[in-house]
Amino acid sequence: MNGRFSARSRDNTKPDRQRTASPLSPRRGGTGNFDHMLRVALPIVVLAFGLAIWEAVVRIEHVPPYVLPAPGLIFHTLISDWALLFRSLLVTLATTVEGFLLAAVGGVGLAVLFNQSRLVEYSLYPYAVILQVTPIVAIAPLLLIYLPQPLAVLACAWIVAFFPVLANTTLGLHSVDRNLTDLFALYGATRGQMLWNLKLPSSLPYILGGLRIAGGLSLIGAVVAEIAAGSAGAGSGLAYRIAESGYRLNIPRMFAALLLLSVAGIAIFYLLSLANYLALRRWHESALDQER
Amino acid sequence: MDKPTVNQSGSALVALRDVSKAFPNGTLALAGLDLEVRTGEFLSLLGPSGCGKSTALRILAGLSEPTQGAVEWPNAAPQAGGESPIGFVFQEPTLMPWASVFNNVMLPLKLQGVRTGKAGARVMAALDRVGLQDFSRAYPRELSGGMRMRVSIARALATEPALLLMDEPFAALDEITRFKLNNDLLQVWQALRTTVVFVTHSVFESVYLSSRIAVMTARPGRVVTELAIDAPYPRAQNFRTSPDYAALCRRVSDALAQAMAAGAEP
Structure with a gap:
């Protein structure tokens, strides 16, 4: 057939399908x-x-165990206090997940808003930075005065977690290939099409990077607020258990709760890494094996 | 500057009239550029790096506004919202890395609101033209440089544009792949009877491909000479090694040298 590149006349170079790395x-x-x-x-x-x-x-x-409990005792405490600790773990995890989701929605949403309107960006960005650089430990007691305790804890988780999402998404939205932007303009893409089909997918690696940081930070925010709430708080999260056990010199339980907290943190990090890998493995450098 | 008259067979499709372009930093990229693109021709813009070839192409595409002068479409100007009469191939393949080959080629049709069922067939036809029909599900990362450029060409062809603008599309490819793509591009051009404006800094590439060459000079960029390359099509590998080709290359090289000498005078 005329005007058709023949199948056999393909370039001498072979397609280089890469093996993908473990997530x-x-x-x-x-x-x-x-x-x-x-x-x-x-x-x-x-x-x-x-x-x-x-x-x-x-x-x-x-x-003595109130100075330093042995690993065996900590493990034993973890099992004997499991019902109590597990309930606390669920409370802290629920706060963390809610804070994380709100941070994801808020961070990406605000970044998109800033990207669409320079005026909004100029007006609000400095305050986002202020919110980020003020230590959360210092804000938490104030929040606890004005908000009911569960809401204050959630607010802390959100404040700590949303900024990396905002900052990373903003960077991503500004890093779009300029030729691709031209191409979209050439075919008369609307603002919505530009955002949905170009800017957001192109920012995805940045957004996911921000979310990976936000997951860990959200847990930290929740823990900080629970500690700040201390004995005054009616909540029963893991950090509250740690504070309470401290007052009672129940050091083995402190260690057991701490162990659960770090396991939760590790699980969050790996889950988000896995999501990152699944979303990017076919196209982004960060999720591809280095070897060719 | 005198311009030898060349083959007048096609009527003007689009023309740049006395176009100047100054960038915000004060650089004068183009000044007094006159260029007429005729229906059905393969026109190359040939010149040294930084002579404003790419800027001229962007102005033709409507991606950049001239500071002075005008872009004239004698018949029908490109309309916002309608199907674009222009296809653009960048120096880089410029594919969306997150989308499959199929979805990359589909993009212009999608943006212009072509119904999905109808668009799918056109995407496959465009991929068929560049020999990539078996790779529609692949991702750009999985393809070689030459294959990515083929996808880029297929995407530009998807809307069946009246005018195909190409900005040094093969400059980054190895010579073997470039020759291959040169041949394939000529076949597509002849089969589709489209009009091509091709920016290059290679004398040999411009002579091989073009029916007409506009030689540009820098600072400020303008067209100083136009040459018709009247070797008959279809051209293939035996043209590349023919004495005619060598003679034409010498003529164009001389014209380019003169243009650059003239550009360096002031």
């Missing part, structure tokens, strides 16, 4: 199963070694 180690090219095994096994060995020394020191020196 959690995007920067390393896998050098086989052995390497992967080491990456999992070594931290576990280190952990076991550390715990063994800890346990040994506590037993040999007869350190």
